[in-house]
Amino acid sequence: MHKYGFVRTACAVPELKLADCQYNIGEIISLAASAWVQGIEVVLFPELCITGYTCGDLFFQRELQQNALKALDDLCQWSAGKKMLIVVGVPLVIGGSLYNCAAVLNDGKILGMVPKTYIPNHQEFYEKRWFASSKSLLQKEITICDQTVPIGTDLLFQHAGMAEFVVGIEICEDLWVPIPPGSFHAVAGATVILNPSASNEIVGKSDYRRELIRSQSGRCNVAYLYVSAGFGESTTDLVFGGNAIICERGVLLKELPKFNLGNEILAADLDVETLIHDRQVQTISDSTDLIKERPYRRIMFETLAAEDYQGEVNAQPFVPGDQNRRNERCEEIFNIQTMGLATRLKHIGNAPMVVGISGGLDSTMALLVCVSVCDRFNIPREKIHAVTMPGFGTTDRTYDNAVALIKGLGASFHEISIVEACKAHFKDIGQPLTRHDVTYENGQARERTQILMDLSNKLGGIVVGTGDLSELALGWATYNGDHMSMYNVNASVPKTLIRYLVKWVADQSAETEIRKILTDVLDTPVSPELLPPDEHGKIAQKTEETVGPYELHDFFIFQVVRHGFSPEKVYYLACKGFNGVYDGKTIFKWLNNFYRRFFSQQFKRSCATDGPKVGSVSFSPRGDWRMPSDANSTQWLKSLDKMKIEL
Missing domain, CATH: 3.40.50.620 (HUPs)
Incomplete structure (x- = not known):
């Protein structure tokens, strides 16, 4: 797979029990184990999946915060010996503020924590009641699960054996702003953008969301993995459909139907070599002035490549099949x-x-x-x-x-x-x-x-x-x-x-x-x-x-x-x-x-x-x-x- 520039990735939607971190981490580990067997190298879980997204004021409960960290540690220990990048959502207290973070794990280690930047506080969303923006974060490192871990939105995760396979992360609302953080990640060299999300379902929203993801993948010449919270979240006011989408260079590769009952995996093989080729042709490096004032830190990770490419190969690439x-x-x-x-x-x-x-x-x-x-x-x-x-x-x-x-x-x-x-x-x-x-x-x-x-x-x-x-x-x-x-x-x-x-x-x-x-x-x-x-x-x-x-x-x-x-x-x-x-x-x-x-x-x-x-x-x-x-x-x-x- 790596010889030809292919990597196998997946979005995973676990069935959750709200505020039951031990149950949730069990479901997450079960899906991660299935992904490992399938030769998946990167598996993305939804926003705040360890606790559930709709915990509300329970996010302030010390019991929930500590159990979330314990669950994260359990996942970290399970991942030891498994060269697979796992991204899960977890609330994290830093310096007296609570942050909505994506934790990046690989082979028994927490490689980094990426906090959410844009905190929605309109219509049905009230996240500013609980979470601070990454813009208020002063620390570059934190100690968590007995590990010293880098934290920030300036983190890119680079494959040790495939230098062009670089992962950047933005969280949910980050995609919906005029200039998403993922755009900066792409200019800095990210070829795969991951978006752990919790996007509720209302009439017409899914079409707009799909187009937003597809266009962002095309604009930035990246592969884009998006996965949303699903079954088990509170339906007091909102319904979460567990949608998952994988796009590449403006093309929708795969989509998981909404309103599934959870414990689903959506896998797709990406072609990083093609992404790099198109960037060379379109000279994305001309936009590097956007990141001159915000240097990135690169963190290395390793994965085991799958044996054979399972993506669709169109024998008539000039002719649409439909x-x-x-x-x-x-x-x-x-x-x-x-x-x-x-x-x-x-x-x-x-x-x-x-x-x-x-x-x-x-x-x-x-x-x-x-x-x-x-x-x-x-x-x-x-x-x-x-x-x-x-x-x-x-x-x-x-x-x-x-x-x-x-x-x-x-x-x-x-x-x-x-x-x-x-x-x-x-x-x-x-x-x-x-x-x-x-x-x-x-x-x-x-x-x-x-x-x-x-x-x-x-x-x-x-x-x-x-x-x-x-x-x-x-x-x-x-x-x-x-x-x-x-x-x-x-x-x-x-x-x-x-x-x-x-x-x-x-x-x-x-x-x-x-x-x-x-x-x-x-x-x-x-x-x-x-x-x-x-x-x-x-x-x-x-x-x-x-x-x-x-x-x-x-x-x-x-x-x-x-x-x-x-x-x-x-x-x-x-x-x-x-x-x-x-x-x-x-x-x-x-x-x-x-x-x-x-x-x-x-x-x-x-x-x-x-x-x-x-x-x-x-x-x-x-x-x-x-x-x-x-x-x-x-x-x-x-x-x-x-x-x-x-x-």
Whole structure:
């Protein structure tokens, strides 16, 4: 787990008996023991869970205060020999004031005490009646349970064997203020924020609370664990639902349903490596002026890493799994493509659109975007000049689909064969027609691009590109051929997502014949059709047989470019995400191919044409991806060679 930057964490909701510290600590220990068996490294309990949050004036009772400390000592002794970070809530008397604290325990020791800063005293909350704010705390250390323990809001807890795994703590109301303490913790280096809480349930509050936690985790680039008091708290005036939420980088990983009966554990594996990567990209260190006047103390802790990652690995990270979200994503991307092209057209005087149509996925997508621009901005569809250019490898299936789609959508139809032009060109350069090499293939691609460019000049138009992000990552495009256009609407859309986009448009279409064509396009094997068909007139050149499955490559692109993961981690995640689909040998083969192509083909990305960014991964050399064309792949390939030996 730690090798790949993963840590297993959990929120625990015990069933309580109000003011019965011995009973409560028994329930807490029982849940902690369960967490230990599950390989959990950090377990968070609710605010004031040792006593219960709703004790009221009983907090002033010496009996309750002393029994709370005794219970804390029992938990501390139980934890000896267990390398797990345990965070529990306890009231603590210091210098004549009572503080609402989170106690942090690890392997038989109390590592630190973090007091609550913002004490709510409005509506149903009366905490100032009992508790002082951390702002009034004068001491840096206290003696508790026969240990000298640091105390303060300036404590961060750092893993001894994983320096980037740093835990900060804020308590309940601390999250709800304009600048939560957790924000300062994050700037100081915390990658995981824990929030022991006691938040009552009223209508509509849970949605706001969930969004607050999710947005804070995204704003600070942290993992955020929140757990609230639950069953057993007083219901004299309030009800506590025992809600628990785990978020990471603005994404809700898991949530424990409200109104459970307690003794529940919500566990999730976090990816600290991803958090650090995003911080490097977004330079969170620019905010360090916020903490210059408040230095932090770091306290080391140790845990035992779990054996295997149990988090969900999405095999299609560019494509939402939920159909409703996927439809929303498709609509948004289609609108981005439409507005991008429309804006470019307006800038150059509403020029005609020239687009090459092969009958394949990418060119179909580009044509659909052109049609969307026309319909949305009251432009006649005839201003789309759709060109089909049959060549040596064109099959009846793709040709018929291209022709039917162009005519069915009402675009201006052009058919220009490249056969005779290529024959003449091959004769000029001494290329035999029987030699089906890279010259044979690329010559056709460049001839098609020349036709589109020259026709665009003739019409005073703009060539709309069709190549997608996946092809650009692999360099699966002819340099100065299909690699080139005047504006590329598919530039940052991966192949797997284009498939869903075309399907989404098909589902939206009211025209039965158009839906039928689009469905057949979706079922057609991906191919540049630059080699002659087989003896049955079918597509002989299938892209995925040459470069590998696009669903694998899109997964690799996301993990390598979006997260900066090592080859070992990409392979590890791919094996989990595609378990039962591809075996390890197949995944390794295409991962090796990916790295070789990705490095060697950067020169094509360095001069990629304009096109709209639609997601978090883009290869625009002007805004998103700056990589030297002669970068060396040696280190990455050495890692792969080492993996091959180990495998």
